[in-house]
Amino acid sequence: MSRFLEREDIDWWSLIANKNYLENPYPQLKELQKLGPIHLDKKTGIYFVLGHHEFGLIARSSKMGRDTRLWRDGWFNPDNKVSDPTSYELFSEFQSQMIMMNEPDHGRMRSVYQQAFKPSAVASIRPMIERETDLLLEQLAATNDIDLIDNFAAPLPLRVLRNLLEIPADMDQDMQRWSASLIKIGDVMMMQEQKVEALLALREFKYYLRDHIKYYRASHQNTLMNSVISAFENGFMNEQETLTNLMSMLVAGHETTVTLIGNGMLALLRHSDQRNLLISDPILIETAIDEFLRYEPGGNMILRIAIEDFELNGITIPTGSMVIGMVGAINRDPLRFNQADILDIQRKPNPHFTYGAGIHICIGAPLAHLESEIAFNKILKQFPQIELSGEPIWRLDRLNARGLKTLPVRLRIN
Ligand code: HEM
Known part of the structure; x- marks a missing residue:
């Protein structure tokens, strides 16, 4: 069988933007995966990758980057400055952050954050995370039927990030609003008014952060904020880079973690054998988290833009092409995973790609895990x-993220 597919009869965008797919993408992804591990959508020139092996090669290759300015048909095309100025401004303002950069700028920016996200450094904030978790659980003690997203999964990562960035608690509502507006950037389902809203949020948040770093007084040594501010003060990162990377902590780290908790809990509650196993042996949480990430990944698409021509399976992906890894298919590739559609919280090894791979692999993974x-x-x-x-x-309003709007749970049986 050809390991590459170029077909005109599959309309990728209509297929993956329909309600059935958004509610449950796995049956359709499985059918598409059976046809081949890489598909070229002739209409858009975008390569969709469904194979685990192929995505690993693409994501880790130095010929593949994340700078969308190199995308042949993308927002950076000068025509778009005239035809869609809001998108052009939005993407320009959002550009100067490690996740959107290729080398050497990517590595320079990532090095500023690397120390604070090492597992040993993250372990040192365990007491803070436990305290925030206990506070939220205390509030739940008096209730029984709740929406776990609103009451727990959403506020916890927001509070953790706010503490990490040393932002006061009275900013939580603003941060929640900024997070909700900014997370939609780049999604093909983003409406024009949402782009305007996101641009406003971006500017408000950066304005806030500009003051935050100006008046910041270190309370401890070796914090993330200390590293960021000294990189700014000694000219290692300019102001735009400093503010955009700080802002990206919220964009990259909030909803992704909400989704891990929400999607993971739903998967667990729908599999009572796995739930009972975890309750009887809490140490299994280590492998369970990876299995939640594999089985029900919140981020559906991981992108790359070809920096150079890239050869794979006998074909060439030309420079400037966009390549999208379809994580829901890749994480269930039967060539890589046994019983891929089964939730198995003891699965080991579990080489899922929900955190990506290569030089851009999620820097916040140790924090999300903890x-x-x-x-x-x-x-x-x-x-x-x-x-x-x-x-x-x-939520059915996004293509690149799969998460719950509500998760109704009963905490105890009366
Ligand atoms: C379950 C939670 C999370 C998931 C599923 C997730 C997923 C991802 C993915 C897929 C990427 C791109 C990887 C690639 O292109 O190969 C990424 C990058 C990144 N993530 Fe996460 N993330 C999570 C949590 C976090 C947290 C908590 C933070 C920070 C507070 C964070 C910060 C970042 C940053 C800064 C990057 C860019 C890294 C780079 O370009 O070098 N993420 N993440």
Whole structure:
């Protein structure tokens, strides 16, 4: 079978933007994967990757980057400055951050954040994460039927990030609003008014951060903020880079973690054998988190732009092409995973790609892991009878993220 597919009869965007797909993408992804691991959408010139092996090669190649200015048909095309000035401004303002940069700028920016995200450094903020988790769980103690997203999964990562960035708690509502507006940037389903809203949020947040770093007084040594501010003061990063990378902590680190907790809890509550196993042996949370990430990844698409021509399976992906890894298919590739459609919280090894791969692999992964480990263990310990109390509702307004709007649960059986 050809390991590459170029077909005109598959209309990729209509297929993946329909309601059925957004509610449950896996059956369609499986059918597409059977046709081949890489598809070229002739209409848009975009390469969709569904194979685990192929995506690994692409994501780790130095010929593949994340700078969307190199995308042949993308926003940076000068014509777009005239035809869609809002998008042009939005993407320009959002550009100066490590996730959007190729080498050497990417490595320079990442090095400023690297130390604070090492597992040992992240372990030192465990007491803070536990404190925030306990505070939220205390508030739940008096209630029984709740929406786990609104009452727990959404506020926890927001509070953790706010503490990490040393932003006061009275900014939580603003941060929540900024996060909700900015997360949609880059999604093909983004409407014109959402682009305007995102541009405003971007500017407000940067304005806030400009003052925040100006008046920042270090409370401890070796914090993330200390590294960021000294990189700014000694000219290692300019102001735009400093503010955009700080802002990206919220964009990259908030909703992704909300989704890990929400999607993971839903998967667990729908598999009572796995739930009982985890409650009886909480140490399994280590492998369970990776399995939640594999089985129900919040981020559906990981992009690359070809910096140079890239040869794979006998074909050439030309310079300037956009390549999108379809994580929901890649993480269930039967050539890589046994019983890929089964949730197995003891799965090991578990080479899922939900955190990406190569030089851009998620820097915040140790934080997301620690946070969700604490969240799951504490919830299951305090409320071992937790169960679904209604139908969860998926958000259907985005293509590149799959997360829950609501997750109704009953904390205890009366
Ligand atoms: C479950 C939670 C998370 C998931 C699933 C996730 C996923 C990802 C993915 C897919 C990438 C791109 C990787 C690639 O292109 O190969 C990425 C990059 C990144 N993530 Fe995360 N992320 C999560 C949590 C976080 C957190 C908590 C933070 C920070 C507070 C964070 C900060 C970043 C940054 C800064 C990058 C860019 C890294 C680079 O370009 O070198 N992420 N993440």
